[in-house]
Amino acid sequence: MSKARDEFNLEDLREAADYLANRISSKPKLLIICGTGLGSLADLVENPVSINYEEIPHFPVSTVQGHHGRLVFGTLSHVNVVCMQGRFHYFEGYSVREITKPIRIMKLLGVEGLFITNSAGGLNPQYKVGDVMILKDHFNFLSFGGENPLRGPNDDNFGDRFIPTNKAYNKKLISIARDIAKQVGLKSNCHEGVYAIVSGPNYETVAESRALLMLGVDAVGMSTVPEVIVAKHCGMTVFGFSFITNLCITSYDTDHEPNHGNILDSVESRSVQIQNFVIKMVEASKDLWKSDR
Numbered sequence: 001m002s003k004a005r006d007e008f009n010l011e012d013l014r015e016a017a018d019y020l021a022n023r024i025s026s027k028p029k030l031l032i033i034c035g036t037g038l039g040s041l042a043d044l045v046e047n048p049v050s051i052n053y054e055e056i057p058h059f060p061v062s063t064v065q066g067h068h069g070r071l072v073f074g075t076l077s078h079v080n081v082v083c084m085q086g087r088f089h090y091f092e093g094y095s096v097r098e099i100t101k102p103i104r105i106m107k108l109l110g111v112e113g114l115f116i117t118n119s120a121g122g123l124n125p126q127y128k129v130g131d132v133m134i135l136k137d138h139f140n141f142l143s144f145g146g147e148n149p150l151r152g153p154n155d156d157n158f159g160d161r162f163i164p165t166n167k168a169y170n171k172k173l174i175s176i177a178r179d180i181a182k183q184v185g186l187k188s189n190c191h192e193g194v195y196a197i198v199s200g201p202n203y204e205t206v207a208e209s210r211a212l213l214m215l216g217v218d219a220v221g222m223s224t225v226p227e228v229i230v231a232k233h234c235g236m237t238v239f240g241f242s243f244i245t246n247l248c249i250t251s252y253d254t255d256h257e258p259n260h261g262n263i264l265d266s267v268e269s270r271s272v273q274i275q276n277f278v279i280k281m282v283e284a285s286k287d288l289w290k291s292d293r
């Protein structure tokens with residue numbers, strides 16, 4: 001029986017990176033991944049060059065409503081950035097290695113930092129719809145079941161076999177984000193918390209939400225963690241936040257049910273504040289991304 005080609009095959013990753021390098025005039029230093037409904041972050045990019053995922057060799061394609069499926073290269077606060085307008089999820093049928101392929105391709109292009117965003121369900125009773133949660137840690141339920149993107153042959157070109165993840169989210173960037181949240185009027189709507197990935201695509205049962213809360217999870221979603229693990233493996237600096245689009249249901253006495261349409265609407269309601277938050281984060285951290293290290 002023939003063995004499937006490894007999603008992290010270096011030849012394929014290089015082919016994709018070389019293709020992109022030939023389509024752009026300056027290489028990006030910072031990758032911004034836009035979560036569900038947060039694709040308008042890419043509208044902030046100056047002198048944009050857009051490349052659809054279908055055009056890029058070996059690149060996966062997005063299948064979820066609210067994810068455009070293109071890369072937008074350009075500058076933001078004079079920093080060379082690339083936005084992923086649309087990401088890949090495990091529930092779409094992709095393996096965790098396929099989901100995280102773009103991180104390695106961007107590393108080959110010269111990217112040093114990752115700003116990662118998602119929409120998530122709030123579990124912490126203090127959270128409200130429309131709040132922002134800065135990620136201080138995560139809980140990888142996929143990995144508990146053995147689905148870790150670093151499982152399989154390790155490519156030493158990118159990083160070591162065994163890596164720590166207790167400091168996955170950069171503390172300096174978290175502290176900057178605290179101040180910026182106040183400046184953009186998000187003070188009382190901004191929290192720091194623990195994000196958990198579950199596979200989806202169904203939203204949680206009452207029993208599952210209650211269990212997650214007991215385990216110390218503040219918000220739950222269906223993405224982000226595999227990308228962060230692969231970014232840390234290849235030495236990137238990571239900052240992440242969740243937009244709280246709905247509250248997870250922890251009571252049997254309600255008729256309410258979460259749905260994807262409402263989730264998209266709730267992101268829309270705060271899109272200007274979120275855009276300002278991201279612009280100011282890039283501006284405040286630009287010394288980290290400007291050098292040719």
Ligand SMILES: O=P(O)(O)O[C@@H]1C[C@H](O)[C@@H](CO)O1
Nearest residue numbers: 035036118119222223260263
């Ligand atoms: O890409 P993110 O994590 O923002 O998307 C989550 C997972 C689903 O696509 C959607 C569920 O409503 O939000």
Ligand SMILES: Nc1nc2[nH]cnc2c(=O)[nH]1
Nearest residue numbers: 119120121203220221222
């Ligand atoms: N698992 C999960 N993902 C989400 N994405 C947005 N809201 C939710 C939610 O309530 N649960």
